[in-house]
Amino acid sequence: MVTILFFGSLTDTTAVNELMMDAIADTEQLQVLLHEKFPALQSAKYFIALNQQMIQEKTVLQNGDTVALMPPFSGG
Amino acid sequence: MVTILFFGSLTDTTAVNELMMDAIADTEQLQVLLHEKFPALQSAKYFIALNQQMIQEKTVLQNGDTVALMPPFSGG
Amino acid sequence: MKEKSIKNIFTEGPIPAQKIADDVKKHASQTGIGAHSIFLGQVRADNNESGTVTAIEYTAYTEMALEKMHTIRESLFAKYPLTCMHVHHSLGKVPVGEICLFVFVSSQHRKAAMDACEELVELIKFELPVWGKEILDNEAIAWKENK
Amino acid sequence: MKEKSIKNIFTEGPIPAQKIADDVKKHASQTGIGAHSIFLGQVRADNNESGTVTAIEYTAYTEMALEKMHTIRESLFAKYPLTCMHVHHSLGKVPVGEICLFVFVSSQHRKAAMDACEELVELIKFELPVWGKEILDNEAIAWKENK
Numbered sequence: 001m002v003t004i005l006f007f008g009s010l011t012d013t014t015a016v017n018e019l020m021m022d023a024i025a026d027t028e029q030l031q032v033l034l035h036e037k038f039p040a041l042q043s044a045k046y047f048i049a050l051n052q053q054m055i056q057e058k059t060v061l062q063n064g065d066t067v068a069l070m071p072p073f074s075g076g
Numbered sequence: 077m078v079t080i081l082f083f084g085s086l087t088d089t090t091a092v093n094e095l096m097m098d099a100i101a102d103t104e105q106l107q108v109l110l111h112e113k114f115p116a117l118q119s120a121k122y123f124i125a126l127n128q129q130m131i132q133e134k135t136v137l138q139n140g141d142t143v144a145l146m147p148p149f150s151g152g
Numbered sequence: 153m154k155e156k157s158i159k160n161i162f163t164e165g166p167i168p169a170q171k172i173a174d175d176v177k178k179h180a181s182q183t184g185i186g187a188h189s190i191f192l193g194q195v196r197a198d199n200n201e202s203g204t205v206t207a208i209e210y211t212a213y214t215e216m217a218l219e220k221m222h223t224i225r226e227s228l229f230a231k232y233p234l235t236c237m238h239v240h241h242s243l244g245k246v247p248v249g250e251i252c253l254f255v256f257v258s259s260q261h262r263k264a265a266m267d268a269c270e271e272l273v274e275l276i277k278f279e280l281p282v283w284g285k286e287i288l289d290n291e292a293i294a295w296k297e298n299k
Numbered sequence: 300m301k302e303k304s305i306k307n308i309f310t311e312g313p314i315p316a317q318k319i320a321d322d323v324k325k326h327a328s329q330t331g332i333g334a335h336s337i338f339l340g341q342v343r344a345d346n347n348e349s350g351t352v353t354a355i356e357y358t359a360y361t362e363m364a365l366e367k368m369h370t371i372r373e374s375l376f377a378k379y380p381l382t383c384m385h386v387h388h389s390l391g392k393v394p395v396g397e398i399c400l401f402v403f404v405s406s407q408h409r410k411a412a413m414d415a416c417e418e419l420v421e422l423i424k425f426e427l428p429v430w431g432k433e434i435l436d437n438e439a440i441a442w443k444e445n446k
Binding site: 169170171172173174176177179180181182183184185186187188189190191192193194195196197248249250251260261262266269270273299 | 316317318319320321323324326327328329330331332333334335336337338339340341342343344395396397398405407408409413416417420446
């Protein structure tokens, strides 16, 4: 089981902050599934963090992982 | 009559903050007179302001002028 | 593994201006400090095409933001000779005119405090997973973008 | 000749920390402000060869300092897009740990406030005819030097 978190403007698209998904091999497969479920995500700019670390490349997911989809930051 | 003001560490040497002097032609003559009166001034680093404007060169003095002798600033 | 003490930086709602005076007073006993550099972010009544901002509502990926802030703090203490560094960021709704960010850096001489404060503000804006949603006067919303 | 309004910047004794909070609060109604950059100078318990500093006693060529401050203020308003700029400098005795300089610069975006604040602090240190005499614990004195 993988936990997916959505932040900022992405929640306007997803309408949820959090999803649990099962049997996801890697972050690429996860993105394909999420883009199917939320087509507007395809045109959204976002970064991915795996267990709170930013990742740039396809990464294998393990049971218990947390993946966060984050639009550009706008704190301060 | 010219008013001479002393500031900061210079007052340790002059023991006064202010002097009035008469019949001084220019700032160079003023410095000669002051260095005679307060020999320790000769080795002191100071700037001169004439009527609140910093001056670098010998300047003619007029009745009513105010000359300030100022060591390097150390505010803040 | 080295024990890390992760400090909270988040406050619900606006940061009271009074906190600034109180925090400055607390540093009077640290007599090696010669300079405090403080940055405050205040919510602006910006005009968008769709309306005027009346408040910003902040959300964050809290755990990640605090971890990241910890790393930033350590890197700035390593880079500059600082005495202390304090950061407070609002979560939730902050009305126009109120303070949403309070950054407070102290050092012996002024240059370290000023340089570190400026760098810290940039890092907070660009590296902390925090988002601001602008609430407009017509009840529309717009997502804030940092420049 | 243009009328100049010369503002006083000098306060007798330490600048109360409370003033910082009060002044920040006063800016809440200026809803175009997005950033405040504040610099505070605090008197340090420096160790000289001749003793430890317990206070600094400030004197100034007041009229010239205020004139000069006016010029600095005008030049920074011309150079940066600022909303406001406030400077408070102590005269007389300021004990260790107390605030002797309070510089407060506000602008729409952070860069102008931070850059102008830093430049302003340098100008205050090097261009205002103000002198600090360090009072040492053995009642000796030493004249402060700015670096």
